[in-house]
Amino acid sequence: MIKDFWKYVIMFVVLVLIQVLVLNNIQISGFINPYIYILFILLLPFNIQGYFLLGLSFLIGITIDIFGNTPGIHAGASVLLGFIRPGLANLISSRELIEKGTTPNMIQLGFANFIKYVIIAVLIHHLVLFFAETFSLSDILETILRWILSSFFSILIILGSQFIIFKN
Amino acid sequence: MRSLFRFLLRNYFVLMFVALEAFSFSLLVSYNNYQRVTFINSTNNFVGTIYERLSHLDDYFSLSKTNAKLAAENAALRTQLQRRIMLQDRNPLMRPDTVDAPAYIFTAAKVISNSVNKQFNYITINKGYRQGIKQDMGIVSSEGVVGVITNVSPNYATGLSLLNKRFSIPAKITKNNYTGNLAWDGEHTNTADLKEIPFHITVNVGDTVVTSGLSSIFPEGIMIGTITKWDQADGTNFYNIKVELSTNFRTLKYVEIVKNTKQDELKKLESNNVGE
Numbered sequence A: 001m002i003k004d005f006w007k008y009v010i011m012f013v014v015l016v017l018i019q020v021l022v023l024n025n026i027q028i029s030g031f032i033n034p035y036i037y038i039l040f041i042l043l044l045p046f047n048i049q050g051y052f053l054l055g056l057s058f059l060i061g062i063t064i065d066i067f068g069n070t071p072g073i074h075a076g077a078s079v080l081l082g083f084i085r086p087g088l089a090n091l092i093s094s095r096e097l098i099e100k101g102t103t104p105n106m107i108q109l110g111f112a113n114f115i116k117y118v119i120i121a122v123l124i125h126h127l128v129l130f131f132a133e134t135f136s137l138s139d140i141l142e143t144i145l146r147w148i149l150s151s152f153f154s155i156l157i158i159l160g161s162q163f164i165i166f167k168n
Numbered sequence B: 001m002r003s004l005f006r007f008l009l010r011n012y013f014v015l016m017f018v019a020l021e022a023f024s025f026s027l028l029v030s031y032n033n034y035q036r037v038t039f040i041n042s043t044n045n046f047v048g049t050i051y052e053r054l055s056h057l058d059d060y061f062s063l064s065k066t067n068a069k070l071a072a073e074n075a076a077l078r079t080q081l082q083r084r085i086m087l088q089d090r091n092p093l094m095r096p097d098t099v100d101a102p103a104y105i106f107t108a109a110k111v112i113s114n115s116v117n118k119q120f121n122y123i124t125i126n127k128g129y130r131q132g133i134k135q136d137m138g139i140v141s142s143e144g145v146v147g148v149i150t151n152v153s154p155n156y157a158t159g160l161s162l163l164n165k166r167f168s169i170p171a172k173i174t175k176n177n178y179t180g181n182l183a184w185d186g187e188h189t190n191t192a193d194l195k196e197i198p199f200h201i202t203v204n205v206g207d208t209v210v211t212s213g214l215s216s217i218f219p220e221g222i223m224i225g226t227i228t229k230w231d232q233a234d235g236t237n238f239y240n241i242k243v244e245l246s247t248n249f250r251t252l253k254y255v256e257i258v259k260n261t262k263q264d265e266l267k268k269l270e271s272n273n274v275g276e
Helices: A002-025 A050-068 A073-092 A095-100 A111-134 A140-167 B002-010 B012-032 B045-090 B263-275
Strands: B104-114 B120-125 B138-140 B145-152 B157-164 B168-173 B179-184 B191-195 B208-211 B223-232 B239-245 B254-260
Touching: A002 A050, A050 A073, A050 B012, A073 A095, A073 A111, A073 B012, A111 A140, B002 B012, B045 B104, B045 B254, B120 B254, B157 B179, B168 B223, B191 B223, B254 B263
Parallel strands: none
Antiparallel strands: B104 B120, B104 B254, B120 B157, B138 B145, B138 B254, B145 B157, B168 B179, B168 B208, B179 B191, B191 B239, B208 B223, B223 B239
């Protein structure tokens, strides 16, 4: 349990640092802003208490907000992701796995289910994120383009990182 | 009462979700109203220190570029100085007024964090109110206008970058002195829209756009960019003008903070007018 605690603390710090120091500085175009810190929310164990899940989602969201001068935007999108995660877990996993409290990673869920899990989560999170950022429905096509392109790169980076970690 | 507690306990997940979302939303909305949320931005000391460390590292990779820019600025300033000396030599009676303090004072600062890929971009610099930086001071670089300071902590300050949809500045076309309002278009990191220039003015591609001096933030004549495209929209009396910004926001390293020593006096005077 203690070992797990430190594992998640390190993951939190590493993901935040990668996000704010590397990915927030990617300047390919204004349309591609991958956000991979949500991997932290996705990898929390299945049997985590509800208030803990929401609290940690909020914490990582507000941390990204503080670094990026975007108060409330990432916090809101992350809390929503935390909220839908139990439902999402039911959708892609068996009751048995959930009750055992496994970590929803690539090995436990299987490759296909993990991809499904990541894609749904990233799409929902990024949709809320980019509309909250623009805060209007004008330029809706641009926002949608930003959502799709960024989601694509986020999914790619998240799956790629998991693949590399579990291959070793 | 007991049933209320039972209800709260049973639905705490939903209730907590709603509470956290409401809190996030209130942060977002209050920021949209220009009210400053002091803790939740990168002026705070912890975030500032991390950004500053990283910026030190990053500096080594751009030394030669920064050097070239500083050299170019040196050359430009020297030319200005020569011109001024020449003018004085020609007319010995013309002497600058040494009693009056200069209206604008420039303080050099380093950019430690700068985003360009969002709709509302911000810039963080390594000087704060201990170094005399205050809200509403302008930020310029050797290339042109950069933004305006909005939040100040003891050692750091953040400001709206010109690449922020909440920021607009009065600008004028140098050739004919007509003024309009310049704001970012939200699309490219090097273009902005100049609005409110009426149809009867002749506008050409390549015309220079500079600060108008109508706001108390920037002195008159600081470079903003050049006109690259213009057209006449139907149903309005104004041009749509695209301006290519002279500042390269992607490589911004060193900036100067502009302090208008007469800003307070000016604001007081103008508020008197409103009162009457």
